[in-house]
Amino acid sequence: MSSEALKRATTLEDVARVAGVSRATVSRVINGVRNVDPAIQDAVRQAITRTGYVPNSAARSLVTRRTGALALVISGSDAPETPDHHVGGEIFADPFFGRVVSGVFTGLRPLDLHPVLMLADSAEARDKALTYLRQGNADGAMVVSTHSRDPLPAQLLAAGIPTVLFGRPPTPLSLSCVDLDNREGGRIAADHLHARGRHRVAAVSGPLGVRAARDRLSGFREAMADHGIHQLPHVEGDFTREDGERAMASLLRRYPDLDGVFAANDLMAQGALAVLAEHRRRVPEDIAVIGFDDSSAATAGRPHLTTVRQPVEEMAAEMTRVLLDHLARPGRAATTVLFEPTLIERQSA
Amino acid sequence: MSSEALKRATTLEDVARVAGVSRATVSRVINGVRNVDPAIQDAVRQAITRTGYVPNSAARSLVTRRTGALALVISGSDAPETPDHHVGGEIFADPFFGRVVSGVFTGLRPLDLHPVLMLADSAEARDKALTYLRQGNADGAMVVSTHSRDPLPAQLLAAGIPTVLFGRPPTPLSLSCVDLDNREGGRIAADHLHARGRHRVAAVSGPLGVRAARDRLSGFREAMADHGIHQLPHVEGDFTREDGERAMASLLRRYPDLDGVFAANDLMAQGALAVLAEHRRRVPEDIAVIGFDDSSAATAGRPHLTTVRQPVEEMAAEMTRVLLDHLARPGRAATTVLFEPTLIERQSA
DNA sequence: ACGGGCTGGGAGAGCGCTCTCCGAGCGTGC
DNA sequence: GCACGCTCGGAGAGCGCTCTCCCAGCCCGT
Secondary structure, three states, X not given: OOOOOOOOOXXXXXXXXXHXXXXXXXXXXXXXXXXXXXXXXXXXXXXXXXXXXXXXXXXXXXXXXXXXXXXXXXXXXXXXXXXXXXXXHHHHHOHHHHHHHHHHHHHHOOOOOXXXXXXXXXXXXXXXXXXXXXXXXXXXXXXXXXXXXXXXXXXXXHOOOOEEEEXXXXXXXXXEEEEEOHXXXXXXXXXXXXXXXXXXXXXXXXXXXXXXXXXXXHHHHHHHHHOOOOOOOXXXXXXXXXXXXXXXXXXXXXXXOOOEEEEOOXXXXXXXXXXXXXXXXXXXXOOEEEEEEOOHHHHOOOOOOEEEEOOHHXXXXXXXXXXXXXXXXXXXXXXXXXXXXXXXXXXXX | OXXXXXXXXXXXXXXXXXXXXXXXXXXXXXXXXXXXOHHHHHHHHHHHHHHOOOXXXXXXXXXXXXXXXXXXXXXXXOOOOOOOXXXXXXHXXXXXXXXXXXXXXXXXXXOOOEEEEEEOOOHHHHHHHHHHHHXXXXXXXXXXXXXXXXXXXXXXXXXOOOEEEEOOOOOOOOOEEEEEOHHHHHHHHHHHHHXXXXXXXXXXXXXXXXXXXXXXXXXXXXXXXXXXXXXXXXXXXXXXXXXXXXXXXXXXXXXXXXXXXXXXXXXHHHHHHHHHHHOOOOOOOOOEEEXXXXXXXXXXXXXXXXXXXXXXXXXXXXXXXXXXXXXXXXOOOOOEEEEOOEEEOOOOO
């Protein structure tokens, strides 16, 4: 009781003393385990408010082996760090990132869990992230892994860290994942372009090191072949708007009579639209453009993009749910949840 | 040495035994404190790799009172949660969010620290965030507080949690913050529009509950008044592209002869551009548009936006640095770092 | 009246680490 | 040769919590 308590944070012990019970009882009241006499419960609660007690989560974690944090790892391709560019700038600028975060929060909101963000865009960063996770700083990991050769998923698996992937890995791992049927998405785009009577079409794909990009392209190609179109100009982009502009310009130069373009994401489609406008091509009259994602970029410019929707928020929320499930019941088999793309018809195609 | 170790994680104790030293010595080697005989250091390091030891951070936190995590709190205005909308959807869709994250990572990269994301978009979420921080789950907080009446900064101050704010609070608190001279930014926009010979101008402001929005508007107004323009049509927007479209449409209806518009962020400017295109107004010939932020939205459409640059990444990185500084030297006086806006001249004005 | 289950609280042993204190060993100065 | 300081490793006390035991008391059936 000696005042001048020197700022020592109040502990369970203090509360117990004030309430006149044992530490164990206070703990029971706080965690709601077992029956505790209502009168004592009251006393404890009063003591808690009186002392302003807040449990120390490090101490709690030490014994429960739970932290209340989930890692959200953005495991990008090794980005060259240009001096004027900020860390992960391109990744974080992509609407995709915000949608994932939003979905994760949707899945986490009801619980008392928080996402800790990690950027694994280099071997060094990946090691750091792995170490961090190994140290038990988070209960599990959600990994948005863009590149095919990313070793992180396998490392997490080996380390025994509960993990769920956004996007299937190139070679199956016994890790749960959530993904879109990208091939089918590509097919949808092709079918739509074909139904609109476009026969001189081209594709702006994403980086072919990314499985989703390859799948979208091959789905598109397959369906186009089904429609009898076998020649398919193709430029590889990097999913940025700037690259969409560059790709469209190059396509236009080489194939001036194009009447349809499929871009593997909305950002690149938006870039294509801008270049087309500069070239005075009317969309969709002269040339139809179809995007992918249905992100905010789809309705940012004019005309609004017709696009293949990827329900990123739902997928991220599902990824979170799956991870929570694994945490709740360890040893559960890995599952893959596949989402179906849908066509969102707007004005550009 | 009895095998069948039942998966118990290896601890310091184990390493010490293997290396033939005491726990303390292993700890010293790991944390690099004091001189330890090189031969012993080697032995310890070998033992560490041999056993695959990874320190448990909960145990470490318990005694060091450091967690290695920094909270990044997005304390938005109380968002109505519509069923089809995802948590924080609008906030996370704004390029601003990604830029902040990028800047924070830039500031954190060299250290072994990670940001944990928190969304405080309701009283309940705010309480949760506060509790989380009080429990010592993070060493400090970086708060992007959008709304003027947000009680969170004051609560954090009262709770004694090291905090740095992005954006000055409406009433000064003894908390460090990083902000832009928004008023000056508004002035820059006005001066540029005036220099371009525009006299029938209007403003699309941000939500007036947000200090930055108010400051930008009043700076713009002041400078316009200096140029002899006192009548200034004004529509309040909410910083979204959709609202920019709505605002521009409304402005156009009421003031068809406008020849200049200042939008308080690029997203709204982009919306304005789209509406202007639909109305066949040429930008900048018929009407000049100037945005604010210099986000990726500025160059997404055509024409590229002339805009007042807010170096969000640098500001976020600085915010991180300031927080780290407060953590390194507690009891240090609060500082305010003010960044200067600059005009980025492109095509729209 | 008595044994057996059941309810509800206390004692205390850790969880895995850090860090202060000690003391052994050794070089140094006079 | 001896006291002194210095370097470097070990012992052990916690950090604040959870959770398993254990035990006291009580209600029940017979």
